[in-house]
Amino acid sequence: MRLTRLAAALTAAVLGLSGCVGGDTAATGEATLRWAVTLPAHWDPVVSGSGAQFRILSLAYASLTEIDEQGKAAPGLAESWDYNGTGDKVTFHLRPGLTFSDGTPLDAAAVKAYLERAKTQQNSALFGDLTSIKSVTAQGDRDVVIALTQVDYQIPLLLGQRVAQITSPTAARDPAALDKSPVGAGPFVVSELVPGSHVYLKKNPKYWDAANIHLDRVELLPAPEAATIVSGLKTGVYDFANINANQVKEAEGAGLDVVFQPGFNASNISINVNKAPFTNPLVVDAVRYAVNRQEFVDKLTFGYGEPTDQPFPTKYLAYDKESAQRYPYDPARAKQLLAEAGYPPGQIKLDLVIAQTFATAAEVVQSQLAAVGITVTIRSDPNWEKPFFAKELTLSLYGTTGRESPVQTLTAHFGPNGPLNLSSPYQPEGFEEAISLARRTPLDSPDYEKNLQAATRAGLHSRALVFTYSQPNIFVKSPKLSDLLPIPGQIHWTGLRVSP
DSSP: OHHHHHHHHHHHHHHHHHHHHHHOHHHHSOOEEEEEEOOOSOOOHHHHTTSTTHHHHTTTOOBSEEEOTTSOEEESSEEEEEEOTTSSEEEEEEOTTOBOTTSOBOOHHHHHHHHHHHHHOTTOSSGGGGTTEEEEEEETTTEEEEEESSOOTTHHHHTSTTTOBOOOTTGGGSHHHHTTSOOOOSSEEEEEEETTTEEEEEEOTTSTTGGGOOOSEEEEEEOOOHHHHHHHHHTTSOSEEEOOGGGHHHHHHTTOEEEEEOOOOEEEEEEOTTSTTTTSHHHHHHHHHHOOHHHHHHHHSTTSSEEOSSSSOTTSTTOOGGGTTSSOOOHHHHHHHHHHTTOOTTOOEEEEEEOGGGHHHHHHHHHHHHTTTOEEEEEEOTTTHHHHHTTOOSEEEEEEOOOSSHHHHHHHHHSTTOTTOTTTTOOOTTHHHHHHHHHHSOTTSTTHHHHHHHHHHHHTTOSSEEEOEEOOEEEEEOTTBOOOOOOTTOOOOTTOOBOO
16 A cells, blocks of 8 residues: 555656646746546536536536626626526527537537536436436537526526536547546647646637636645645646645745635535434434534644535525524533433444545544444445435444535535435425525525525524534645636636746
């Protein structure tokens, strides 16, 4: 294992150094960004889903819409959109002359093909996000008419980078091949892809906003062990990378720029109320009172995050202040509830099934539940998501990067078919009505924020999730790389420059 990791780190370093020789701005005139990153397992956005890899895929794909610094829907491939009078149909108007990197026209028929594939492809990770879409019609070359199953004013937010990174219909005829090599209409085109080794991309002159793309080349290099990332940036092997909170001080001390990107992140303890002992609501409440959120912040974010008891950061418009501190940290109350439920200390024994990346958080959970008399055994499983999404686990941990659409975030956590709802098909009473009202509220309505928070409040009656902490996305970059736009949760490539 150690030899394998050492070899991988040396390979990355060699690739990075060769990039310095072949792609350096000063040496070749090309503006090159070298990003140390976990290479995507999937290059088809339909299969990749709305997880964090969409940031990498945004190099090769453009989305129907974008968001601005306030998180509001902004033009992307669609230069504008409008709803009908009843709010159950929305028409997106595409920019003229759009093409994919393989020469296929990016027209209304291509968008229709993508959305229909995302709804129907057997291995689609997006079908659950598109339940409001009844049908898609191409009206001429530039108008995409989407008929909805319900009034839903969230669609312009929904069809952004996480859900609607549009793929070439020509390439999508072979979805397996597309999943290994992207074909989109984004700011860059893959010029070389070696799985597990590197991905090189060059600027796409056909991109709709190519005039504002100032990087000629992007090199994706496999991220080394965390301990060597900072030194890799300091020596010029990399220009950009994700880092953990415990590396911030080291990066700042090395003279690098640390970027705290605003986001929608939130982590939780996932509970299956369909399995004992959580079929007893008193046991769920005991877990709620046993959780010390500040300990998660201190041990996992090193103070750069914040406690949250909801699927949003506390300053986000969907965060419901009325629901704050509904279950404050109170281990004595947790013990009392377990006694009332008929469980003496030590009787409840649970497996906490996680990915290795959640190891520290799992240890915090184990310690906090042990303090109230619940014994937890941590079981790390590299394939843990399969039983999680099949709703087979009793207890697990999860974290979400959030969604541009807050309604989508709420349904993902609390809805009966929500992928992050370990207790499916259970949903809290009143949630369906509250979330429907939030959907039916136009984004510019004075009632939007109020109705959205009411939906959050209804969702938080769910016994399936106990939220713990939120933290920003943390990146480190070379000072020669210009500032990133503070777009929540996303990386935008427009305007980004690398100086010699």
